[in-house]
Amino acid sequence: MASICILPFTRRRFLGAAAAWPLGLLAGCGRHEQTVGPVYQTAPGDGSGAASYRLAVHPLHNPTKLLQRYGELADYLSARLETAHIGIEASNDYAHFEDKVVGRAPHLLLPNPYQALRALDHGYRVIAEAGDSADFRGLFIARRDRVPATPAELRGQVLCYPAPTALAAAMLPQLWLAQQGLDVRAETQSVYVGSQESAILSAHRGECALGVTWPLPWRAFQRTHPTEAAELVVVWETDPLINNAVMARDDLSPVFVASVRKVLLDMATQDAGRALLEHLEIARFNPADGARYRDAMERFLDDYRAKVGDLP
Structure with missing residues (x-):
């Protein structure tokens, strides 16, 4: 029996929607071209003059729930980076998120490991692992x-x-x-x-x-x-395999990226950070780099191609 792909057509309204575009349709099981859809993001900066950055999180939850949960992470980062405001951007589906990566629109990413491997080829680099590998x-x-x-x-x-x-x-x-x-x-x-x-x-x-x-x-x-x-x-x-990545675009200031990485890795040592990690259901942010993701994913993808077939 041949496999099929279906997208849900339920229409929803979400808090924090910045714009609404016509939804692209997915034909068969292939990726559709030029996927478009609503852009869900937190409110812009507070007018303090801090530089604004967007962190796009792949669809771990529906956009409303994702914005609620990861908006707290954005606030946590913004409060500790001082000269930077981080906003969370959600996507209406996986393909929409992946098109953003190809377009290099977000400054920061939280993709799954397969998306991370693709993002490495589009000028993003891994700065941390979001959670323990055993939970993936x-x-x-x-x-x-x-x-x-x-x-x-x-x-x-x-x-x-x-x-x-x-x-x-x-x-x-x-x-x-x-x-x-x-x-x-x-x-x-x-x-x-x-x-x-x-x-x-x-x-x-x-x-x-x-x-x-x-x-x-x-x-x-x-x-x-x-x-x-x-x-x-x-x-x-x-x-298990390897958990979701945190990635930064390669044209960002190394000082800024290092600061983001330090705040993430230090969260498990702070009372407020531990409380937020528990709410996000992330054990901790762990040190990681692109080589670790390439190694884990390339071995997995070799097995997938051999036993399942072509990659999605």
């Missing part, structure tokens, strides 16, 4: 009343993922299934529903055999949807 793994979520006993039972079934390039919540799980003997693209139907929460809810509604996500949104879902979460169970999980 895929989770297969099923209703408690329809748990598959083995991966072989998924043949002919629908699986819901956030997006083709969601590394922990699509690519890692697809490789894991291939390692269990499934031809993911020929024997299962992949539906891409646009967000982590949508993938989990699709499993709960019985729209797919499994919803695929990763630990951070699953923990958030258990808090915000306790009734639905009680009717779901994690069936399998993948091995």
Whole structure:
């Protein structure tokens, strides 16, 4: 059964929307060209004269929730950088975020590792890892009343993922299934529903055999949807890889970039920083560089190509 891609067409209003453009459509499973959509960002600077920088975060949550959570990180950074104001920019979907990277629009990025590898080729460099690598793994979520006993039972079934390039919540799980003997693209139907929460809810509604996500949104879902979460169970999980990156554009001042990196790495040593990390569900920001991401990702992508097929 051939895989398909689906984008949700629900219309939403979000706080902090800076502009609204017509949404591009995704045809088949390929990337659509010139993806456009709403730009979600925090309010501009406070008029203090501080230089403004934009930190674009890939779709860890829906834009409203992402702005609420990571807006606090922006405020934390801005307060400690003194001469810089950091604003958070969210995207309506993964492809929209990735188009921003290609266009080098944001100054700072928080991408997943696959997006980080691509960003390295567009003039961004890694300055930190956002969280511990052990927490970056895929989770297969099923209703408690329809748990598959083995991966072989998924043949002919629908699986819901956030997006083709969601590394922990699509690519890692697809490789894991291939390692269990499934031809993911020929024997299962992949539906891409646009967000982590949508993938989990699709499993709960019985729209797919499994919803695929990763630990951070699953923990958030258990808090915000306790009734639905009680009717779901994690069936399998993948091995970990490497966690999300923090990246800076290569034309930024080295002094500014070093200051951002220091504030991030020092967060776990400060009371306010630890409280914010707990709210973001990030254990800590760890030292990292592009070489570490290239090494981890190139080995993973070699396996993916060999066992799953062409890269999304």
